[in-house]
Amino acid sequence: MDALTRKRKQPTHHATEILEEITVEKTASILEVIEADELREQLDYCIQQLREEDAFLVTLYYLEEQKLEEIAAITGMTKNNVKVKLFRSRKKLYSIMASQLPKDLVARYEN
DSSP, rough: OOOHHHHHHHHHHHHHHHHHHHHHHHHHHHHHHHHHHHHHHHHHHHHHHHHHHHHHIIIIISSOOOOOOHHHHHHHHOOOHHHHHHHHHHHHHHHHHHSSSOOHHHTOOOO
């Protein structure tokens, strides 16, 4: 009977380890989600600081993942004009982010 009892407890021990591991992974995953949500909120705030046209282009291209051709059709601009405006908008956005966000966060995304 003692051997049987030990056999029953052994799987429970492994199950406990697995559950603990899953819990740790879920906690890390949840923290990553929270951090990503906070970063997204900060990014949205910075995008709102751009001129309306710049914010619109950045939103279409990066957040809604529209192609340059699609943005050109939506806005009535040429594809090359969209590229140029996106380039300038990125520079403005970086400048805003550098002044609004923590320096260590901005440093992670520098070249």
